[in-house]
Amino acid sequence: MPQFRMTGRGLWITALIVPPLCFVALFIVYPIISAFAYAFFDWQGLKRLDFVGLENFHTVLFVEPYRSWTLNAFKNNIIVFFALMVLQNGLGFILAYALWRELPGARFHRIAVFLPVVLSTIIVAYLFKLFYHPLFGLVNISLKSIGLSEWAQPWLGQSGTALWSIIAAQAWHMVGFPTLVFLAGMQRIPSEILDAVRMETESEWVKITKIVWPLVAPSATIVFTLLFVGAFNWFELPYIMGGLDGSPFGSTDVLGLYFYRTAFGNVSSGQQDFGLGSALAVLIFIFIAAIAAVITTRLRAREIQL
Amino acid sequence: MAQLSLRGIKKRFRDTEVLHGIDLEIGDREFVVFVGPSGCGKSTLLRLIAGLDPISDGEFVLNGHRMNDVAPSRRGIAMVFQSYALYPHMDVYENMAFGARLMGLDKPEVERRIAEAAQMLRLEALLKRKPRELSGGQRQRVAIGRALVRKPDVFLLDEPLSNLDAALRSEVRLEIAKLHREIGGTMIYVTHDQVEAMTLADKIVVMNNGRIEQVGSPRELYETPANTFVATFIGSPRMALVDVTRDGDRLVLANGGSILVGNMSGPETLKLGLRPDTVQLVRGASAEGFAGRVEYTEYLGDNAYVYVRLADGKLLSARTAPNDLYAPDEAVTVTVAPGPAHYFSAEDGRRLTP
Numbered sequence: 001m002p003q004f005r006m007t008g009r010g011l012w013i014t015a016l017i018v019p020p021l022c023f024v025a026l027f028i029v030y031p032i033i034s035a036f037a038y039a040f041f042d043w044q045g046l047k048r049l050d051f052v053g054l055e056n057f058h059t060v061l062f063v064e065p066y067r068s069w070t071l072n073a074f075k076n077n078i079i080v081f082f083a084l085m086v087l088q089n090g091l092g093f094i095l096a097y098a099l100w101r102e103l104p105g106a107r108f109h110r111i112a113v114f115l116p117v118v119l120s121t122i123i124v125a126y127l128f129k130l131f132y133h134p135l136f137g138l139v140n141i142s143l144k145s146i147g148l149s150e151w152a153q154p155w156l157g158q159s160g161t162a163l164w165s166i167i168a169a170q171a172w173h174m175v176g177f178p179t180l181v182f183l184a185g186m187q188r189i190p191s192e193i194l195d196a197v198r199m200e201t202e203s204e205w206v207k208i209t210k211i212v213w214p215l216v217a218p219s220a221t222i223v224f225t226l227l228f229v230g231a232f233n234w235f236e237l238p239y240i241m242g243g244l245d246g247s248p249f250g251s252t253d254v255l256g257l258y259f260y261r262t263a264f265g266n267v268s269s270g271q272q273d274f275g276l277g278s279a280l281a282v283l284i285f286i287f288i289a290a291i292a293a294v295i296t297t298r299l300r301a302r303e304i305q306l
Numbered sequence: 307m308a309q310l311s312l313r314g315i316k317k318r319f320r321d322t323e324v325l326h327g328i329d330l331e332i333g334d335r336e337f338v339v340f341v342g343p344s345g346c347g348k349s350t351l352l353r354l355i356a357g358l359d360p361i362s363d364g365e366f367v368l369n370g371h372r373m374n375d376v377a378p379s380r381r382g383i384a385m386v387f388q389s390y391a392l393y394p395h396m397d398v399y400e401n402m403a404f405g406a407r408l409m410g411l412d413k414p415e416v417e418r419r420i421a422e423a424a425q426m427l428r429l430e431a432l433l434k435r436k437p438r439e440l441s442g443g444q445r446q447r448v449a450i451g452r453a454l455v456r457k458p459d460v461f462l463l464d465e466p467l468s469n470l471d472a473a474l475r476s477e478v479r480l481e482i483a484k485l486h487r488e489i490g491g492t493m494i495y496v497t498h499d500q501v502e503a504m505t506l507a508d509k510i511v512v513m514n515n516g517r518i519e520q521v522g523s524p525r526e527l528y529e530t531p532a533n534t535f536v537a538t539f540i541g542s543p544r545m546a547l548v549d550v551t552r553d554g555d556r557l558v559l560a561n562g563g564s565i566l567v568g569n570m571s572g573p574e575t576l577k578l579g580l581r582p583d584t585v586q587l588v589r590g591a592s593a594e595g596f597a598g599r600v601e602y603t604e605y606l607g608d609n610a611y612v613y614v615r616l617a618d619g620k621l622l623s624a625r626t627a628p629n630d631l632y633a634p635d636e637a638v639t640v641t642v643a644p645g646p647a648h649y650f651s652a653e654d655g656r657r658l659t660p
Contacts, residue, residue: 192391195358199385200405200456202377210404214395304395304436 056279092178114176125240185219316363342513384453562617579648
């Protein structure tokens with residue numbers, strides 16, 4: 001019978017693993033499991049009432065007005081995800097390529113591109129709220145000064161532009177992150193492979209699509225997965241710039257805000273419902289976990305060992 | 307057809323000049339080897355010919371066309387890299403097809419060329435494999451195949467054998483020589499290994515410190531090295547250089563004996579170059595020859611090399627019969643076999659023809 005012996009090395013590993021494991025169990029696993037449990041009960045404030053089975057899930061998915069709210073928030077999350085895929089990851093890839101090719105000023109821009117990432121989200125949110133201010137915001141003043149007065153508008157105050165304005169702020173804030181990950185991936189490509197391509201074509205397009213892009217697949221996996229999770233958990237920027245109600249008229253409402261409002265109530269209605277909120281949280285969690293798993297396995301399959 | 311002319315080629319990296327004016331003519335179907343120690347500029351020169359780095363000064367003309375500002379892919383030049391630089395995400399077939407397709411060849415032509423190259427390089431069974439599933443020698447052949455399918459005027463090979471183990475190295479060396487005979491293209495080959503240079507080249511270009519020391523056939527370089535650098539670089543074990551002074555018809559080593567060379571003119575002090583095969587050892591002291599002591603012996607089976615410390619502290623190697631064993635510290639006298647000798651100027655190391 002094999003015997004487990006505590007050697008010095010085994011002790012070390014145990015000592016190092018157990019504390020963080022306890023931490024994770026207490027502050028991550030336990031809340032997730034309890035959220036699961038909460039979702040199956042009826043609640044009044046902090047007081048737990050009867051077990052209601054799948055009633056809460058049914059309500060948020062199929063009963064009006066929750067149904068429309070859920071769908072609206074979900075739709076906005078999808079818009080955010082695809083918009084950021086282009087504006088944040090797409091731009092990040094192009095920026096990384098430009099930095100990697102050591103265009104003039106690459107050293108300065110490498111820092112400049114990453115700098116906003118270090119800023120607090122709160123600061124970025126208030127900064128862009130000021131930029132978008134209808135009367136004295138930088139955006140409108142700039143438009144007026146170059147003779148485009150008719151383009152000036154209350155960016156955060158109308159349904160058509162509010163979400164996109166917040167998305168732009170998010171892209172500006174975080175574009176440095178995918179840039180950095182892609183740049184690291186590109187720097188792993190052996191320079192002789194690049195020389196080999198240059199012997200066969202001078203087209204940047206061919207180099208990017210046929211060689212660089214396939215070879216930075218590991219970076220793409222990381223960046224895509226994190227963006228997916230981030231886009232569907234999006235909260236801070238819309239909360240500060242659009243408010244807890246996703247104003248105007250729910251046009252900036254996303255699942256994160258909607259969940260918060262449902263579970264903890266908001267200033268105007270004061271209603272709170274842990275049961276519905278937990279049901280939403282569970283649905284969001286399952287959706288993100290399932291899709292992220294698919295994305296990761298799909299993208300992993302096209303990664304190659306360099 | 308491929309006729310290359312390098313005229314006054316210089317290369318600077320910022321303020322450091324690494325190539326100081328290279329002039330070289332390379333003819334059609336020639337196998338040219340650039341050889342020299344690390345950092346002599348041979349790989350840099352190859353990259354300038356490929357177009358991977360810009361030429362700082364001078365002119366590179368290929369078949370009558372100035373190539374300085376032509377993109378690497380439009381020069382009609384293919385390159386085999388030291389690390390092979392295969393595309394890791396493509397299989398062997400795709401690796402070879404990639405460049406051919408970019409040349410605008412149609413599908414049947416691409417397939418025909420790949421089939422031809424695969425047959426020549428024994429790659430048929432490997433076409434669907436990814437580079438990481440291949441051995442070093444197989445990757446090497448794919449890298450050559452990738453160059454072959456483009457049917458370039460000039461092949462550049464940058465230390466192609468340096469990542470292979472010793473046994474495989476001599477095998478691939480023979481294959482490259484055979485390949486050159488079969489396809490008959492112009493090949494430029496960079497190595498720091500003088501054995502590769504001697505065995506493969508029609509013409510060797512010996513480089514040192516960003517300059518060409520000598521250009522010639524392997525035989526010319528071995529028999530008439532232009533200076534002490536080439537003399538000691540070509541041939542193994544290396545040629546010993548002995549500082550001697552001329553006294554009538556004898557060459558005298560300070561406190562170490564002398565040898566008879568007959569009438570000669572030229573400077574009073576010079577360097578005498580002695581290769582292991584022109585040196586003979588006599589046991590004990592003798593009036594004719596340089597005195598020395600045996601340092602150690604290398605036994606190689608078919609012959610042996612004896613290293614002798616001369617009176618002036620120089621180490622000299624002599625080839626002896628394998629059964630001729632010398633004890634360490636044994637006193638010997640070094641004599642020189644009759645035949646062509648190498649004399650170099652004591653000042654600048656140039657070859658002297660007395």
